[in-house]
Amino acid sequence: MLRKIKNNLKIALNRAGMFLEFYQDYKNYKRWNYNNPAVKTRAAQESKMLRQTHMIEKGMSLSAPRKGFGQQKIKELFEMMDQYLKLGYPSDGMPFQDAIIVLNAYVQMQRKLGYENADMIEKLKSYDKYRIDGLTAGIKHDTRENLLSNADKPFPEFFYSRHSMRQFDGRTINVEDIKKAIKIAQKAPTACNRQASKVYMYTDKETNVALGELIAGNTGFQQEVQNYLVVTADVSAFYDTFERNQVYVEAGLFSMALVEALHYYGIGSCILQNGEYHKKNRKFKDICKNIPENERIILFVAIGYYKDEFSYAVSLRKNVEDVFVVK
Ligand SMILES: Cc1cc2nc3c(=O)[nH]c(=O)nc-3n(C[C@H](O)[C@H](O)[C@H](O)COP(=O)(O)O)c2cc1C
Known part of the structure; x- marks a missing residue:
């Protein structure tokens, strides 16, 4: 009988501990996922940019990329890049460079498909001064x-x-x-x-x-x-x-x-x-x-x-x- 009570108590304690650990996971994720506006770390800003840039390079890597695809995503990427610079993070960081190179490759590819967005191209040109030569990005x-x-x-x-x-x-x-x-x-x-x-x-x-x-x-x-x-x-x-x-x-x-x-x-x-x-x-x-x-x-x-x-x-x-x- 005593052994049974002890066993049940052990199980109950284990489940309570499990609940508390999952609760800690929840708290940690709630605090640090990059959609939390309070998260302004360099890593979070870079992850945002990398994901957004990846959506563009992914669209370009398809068998038949769509003419003019991703314009809204590109606008959002520009906002992320500006926010990144505003927070004082380095423009020579790989994610920032990746964004510039992929967007330039996008413009070239879209030209071949007969699409041009003058506003976008002008905005992209404003980042030319940050561009480091010699990196390969985009599609191959x-x-x-x-x-x-x-x-x-x-x-x-x-x-x-x-x-x-x-x-x-x-x-x-x-x-x-x-x-x-x-x-x-x-x-x-x-x-x-x-x-x-x-x-x-x-x-x-x-x-x-x-x-x-x-x-x-x-x-x-x-x-x-x-x-x-x-x-x-x-x-x-x-x-x-x-x-x-x-x-x-x-x-x-x-x-x-x-x-x-x-x-x-x-x-x-x-x-x-x-x-x-x-x-x-x-x-x-x-x-x-x-x-x-x-x-x-x-x-x-x-x-x-x-x-x-x-x-x-x-x-x-x-x-x-x-x-x-x-x-
Ligand atoms: C956990 C995980 C989830 C992923 N989900 C997707 C996805 O939903 N769609 C997609 O096109 N690629 C997805 N990928 C592929 C990544 O985009 C890809 O691994 C990354 O861009 C690096 O490129 P590479 O695998 O060519 O080196 C995923 C990769 C991992 C590891």
């Missing part, structure tokens, strides 16, 4: 042959040669190729070797079309994606409050290994976010039909074979000094 044109010739090279060349693909050719994916890639991804580090990640693939058109319609982040290239991989992690692989975010770490590491392995086997991919909303996740599970309640959908991967020729977004990275802190 490439061929499958060239890209895959790097897949057999030493690790750095191989690793640098994977890019998120938003253009795919129409060939049907060979499930055996995916299996080989998943076998490699399984070698990703995994918390206490519990291997909580799983991948679901659907070969029928209906399921993939339904997923594509619900997934956010595939706008403009949805029609080229024949298959999505659904990456999940099993919540019941974890046991205590301190492991509450482990599903994301597990599936994150696994997914990175997976996209690299897919690239190695000649398959292009693009990770697509899963907006973590309850109702939407319910809908995803209704579409998939075979993902159990104990598994959380962490992300989706759009996959397809590389086209003969294509463009991809460069997605310039920060300076290593900005992400490696040694003391």
Whole structure:
């Protein structure tokens, strides 16, 4: 009897502790997400600009970029850039430079499509004085042959040669190729070797079309994606409050290994976010039909074979000094 009471008390304390930790997560996220107007850190301003710039470079990397797309987004990006300078942050920072270069590439591309916005071009010219030469950003044109010739090279060349693909050719994916890639991804580090990640693939058109319609982040290239991989992690692989975010770490590491392995086997991919909303996740599970309640959908991967020729977004990275802190 006493043992039972003790046990129940232990469970109750554990649940209360779990609640308090999730509450701390909530407080931390509420305080620091960049939509909170009180957050004016350099990192937050740079993240805002990077995301906005990425939306432009992503639009440019599609098979058929739209004439004059993204004008409202560009206006917002200008506001972010001005705010960034007003707060005294450095114009030679990579995110600010990325914005300038991508916007200039956008203007050039749009000219070829027969579109010009004089106000936008004038505003963009006002940032010329900040521009540093020698950086490459925007989009790059490439061929499958060239890209895959790097897949057999030493690790750095191989690793640098994977890019998120938003253009795919129409060939049907060979499930055996995916299996080989998943076998490699399984070698990703995994918390206490519990291997909580799983991948679901659907070969029928209906399921993939339904997923594509619900997934956010595939706008403009949805029609080229024949298959999505659904990456999940099993919540019941974890046991205590301190492991509450482990599903994301597990599936994150696994997914990175997976996209690299897919690239190695000649398959292009693009990770697509899963907006973590309850109702939407319910809908995803209704579409998939075979993902159990104990598994959380962490992300989706759009996959397809590389086209003969294509463009991809460069997605310039920060300076290593900005992400490696040694003391
Ligand atoms: C968690 C995560 C979510 C992502 N979501 C999307 C998405 O919804 N749509 C998209 O086009 N790309 C998405 N991406 C791809 C990123 O935009 C891409 O990795 C980034 O711009 C860097 O480019 P790279 O992968 O070509 O090096 C996502 C990547 C990650 C890691």
